[in-house]
Amino acid sequence: xxxxxxxxxxxxxxxxxxxxxxxxxxxxxxxxxxxxxxxxxxxxxxxxxxxxxxxxxxxxxxxxxxxxxxxxxxxxxxxxxxxxxxxx
Amino acid sequence: xxxxxxxxxxxxxxxxxxxxxxxxxxxxxxxxxxxxxxxxxxxxxxxxxxxxxxxxxxxxxxxxxxxxxxxxxxxxxxxxxxxxxxxxxxxxxxxxxxxxxxxxxxxxxxxxxxxxxxxxxxxxxxxxxxxxxxxxxxxxxxxxxxxxxxxxxxxxxxxxxxxxxxxxxxxxxxxxxxxxxxxxxxxxxxxxxxxxxxxxxxxxxxxxxxxxxxxxxxxxxxxxxxxxxxxxxxxxxxxxxxxxxxxxxxxxxxxxxxxxxxxxxxxxxxxxxxxxxxxxxxxxxxxxxxxxxxxxxxxxxxxxxxxxxxxxxxxxxxxxxxxxxxxxxxxxxxxxxxxxxxxxxxxxxxxxxxxxxxxxxxxxxxx
Numbered sequence: 001x002x003x004x005x006x007x008x009x010x011x012x013x014x015x016x017x018x019x020x021x022x023x024x025x026x027x028x029x030x031x032x033x034x035x036x037x038x039x040x041x042x043x044x045x046x047x048x049x050x051x052x053x054x055x056x057x058x059x060x061x062x063x064x065x066x067x068x069x070x071x072x073x074x075x076x077x078x079x080x081x082x083x084x085x086x087x088x
Numbered sequence: 089x090x091x092x093x094x095x096x097x098x099x100x101x102x103x104x105x106x107x108x109x110x111x112x113x114x115x116x117x118x119x120x121x122x123x124x125x126x127x128x129x130x131x132x133x134x135x136x137x138x139x140x141x142x143x144x145x146x147x148x149x150x151x152x153x154x155x156x157x158x159x160x161x162x163x164x165x166x167x168x169x170x171x172x173x174x175x176x177x178x179x180x181x182x183x184x185x186x187x188x189x190x191x192x193x194x195x196x197x198x199x200x201x202x203x204x205x206x207x208x209x210x211x212x213x214x215x216x217x218x219x220x221x222x223x224x225x226x227x228x229x230x231x232x233x234x235x236x237x238x239x240x241x242x243x244x245x246x247x248x249x250x251x252x253x254x255x256x257x258x259x260x261x262x263x264x265x266x267x268x269x270x271x272x273x274x275x276x277x278x279x280x281x282x283x284x285x286x287x288x289x290x291x292x293x294x295x296x297x298x299x300x301x302x303x304x305x306x307x308x309x310x311x312x313x314x315x316x317x318x319x320x321x322x323x324x325x326x327x328x329x330x331x332x333x334x335x336x337x338x339x340x341x342x343x344x345x346x347x348x349x350x351x352x353x354x355x356x357x358x359x360x361x362x363x364x365x366x367x368x369x370x371x372x373x374x375x376x377x378x379x380x381x382x383x384x385x386x387x388x389x390x391x392x393x394x395x396x397x398x399x400x401x402x403x404x405x406x407x408x409x410x411x412x413x414x415x416x417x418x419x420x421x422x423x424x425x426x427x428x429x430x431x432x433x434x435x436x437x438x439x440x441x442x443x444x445x446x447x448x449x450x451x452x453x454x455x
C-alpha cells in the first residue's frame with residue numbers, strides 16, 4: 001500500500017512571511033521533497049508580498065475553512081488570534 | 089430581529105459606510121437577493137462568498153463572524169442621530185470600542201496590571217471643585233499646565249482609545265469595562281483640532297468623576313446639564329482659575345489677542361476656552377466678535393469652521409499604554425505575534441516592523 005504523503009498547514013502568517021522574505025523558492029522545494037503544504041485563505045490575506053496565484057504555482061494548496069471553523073475560531077482564548085485558532 | 093452575528097455585523101458595517109445592499113452585492117460580485125438573504129439571516133453564506141463580501145467591505149472575514157462583546161456601561165457623547173447611516177456609524181464605533189476594551193482588559197488581567205479606580209469616591213459641590221480634587225489626587229500644582237493628558241489619565245488607570253470616525257457629531261465617549269475600570273474614547277479625525285481632542289478627554293473624565301450614575305449603556309441624547317458640567321470640569325481641570333489669573337496678569341503688557349493665544353498655547357486648550365473664561369469673569373460677550381476681527385487684522389486668516397489658530401500638533405496627543413502592555417505580553421510569550429497585531433489593530437507586517445523597532449531601541453538602550 002502506498003504511504004500517504006505528509007501534509008502541513010501554515011496557520012501562522014509569520015511563517016509564510018519569513019519564507020517569502022527569505023526566498024519563495026524554498027516553499028517549492030518543501031512541496032517537492034517534504035510534504036504537501038496547505039494555506040487557509042484568512043492566513044494568506046495577511047501576507048502582502050505573495051499572491052494566491054504565485055503560491056499555487058509553487059505547488060501550495062490554498063483552501064477555504066468552513067463557516068463552522070470560522071465561527072469556532074472567533075470564540076478564541078485570549079492569547080491566540082483568530083487565524084492562530086483556525087486549525088487548533 | 090436576528091441574533092446571527094454575520095447578519096448583525098453585515099448590517100452595521102454596510103450601514104456605517106452608507107452603501108445600499110445593491111451596491112455592496114455588486115462590489116462583492118453577488119446577486120442582490122443572495123446578499124440580502126445573508127444580511128437578513130435567511131441564508132448561511134458559502135465561505136468564498138463571505139470572503140468576497142469581506143473584501144468588498146475592506147474588512148477581515150473575522151469581523152463578519154465574530155459577535156460584538158457587550159458594553160454594559162457607556163456614555164456616548166454626540167448630538168441626536170437623525171439618520172440610519174448615523175446610527176449604524178455610532179454602532180460601528182461602539183463595536184470597535186467593545187473589542188478594544190475586551191482586549192485591553194484581557195491584557196491587563198494577564199499581566200496583573202489593573203489599576204485601581206481612584207475616582208470612585210470623590211465628593212464635591214460643583215465641577216470646579218471636582219476638577220481641583222482630581223488635580224490634587226494627581227499632585228498637580230495649581231498653575232501647572234497638563235502637558236501629556238493621555239499619559240496622566242492612563243497612569244491613573246483610565247484606558248484611552250484614539251479613534252478616527254467620520255460621524256461628524258461624534259467627539260468622544262466614556263465607558264466602563266466588565267471589571268468596572270473606566271475608559272475614554274476620542275475622535276481624532278483630522279478636522280478636529282488637537283485642542284478639542286484634549287478637551288474631550290477632560291470632558292469625559294468629568295463624566296467619569298461626576299456622573300457615575302448615568303452610564304447606562306444607552307444612547308440618550310446629550311443631557312444638557314451634565315454636558316455643561318463636564319465642560320466646566322474640563323475647563324477648570326485644564327486651566328485652574330488661579331493659573332488663568334496669574335497668566336493673564338503676567339501677560340499684561342501684551343495685546344489682549346496675543347495674551348489669549350499665549351495662554352491657550354501654555355495650557356494646550358482652545359482659544360474658545362480662554363474666551364469663555366474671560367466671559368465668565370464678566371468680560372463683554374462682544375469679545376468673540378472682536379477676537380475674530382482682530383485676529384483677521386493681525387494674522388490675515390479667519391477662524392470659520394472651528395479652525396483653531398496656532399494649533400497643536402497630533403504629536404502633542406498620543407496614547408501608548410496599550411502598546412506597552414502588548415509589548416510586555418509578547419515578551420513574556422503570553423500572546424502570539426498575530427494576536428498582538430489584532431490587539432493593536434495593525435497588520436502582521438506592521439506588527440513585525442514594530443517589533444523590530446522595539447528591539448532596536450531596547451538593544452540600543454542596553455549598550
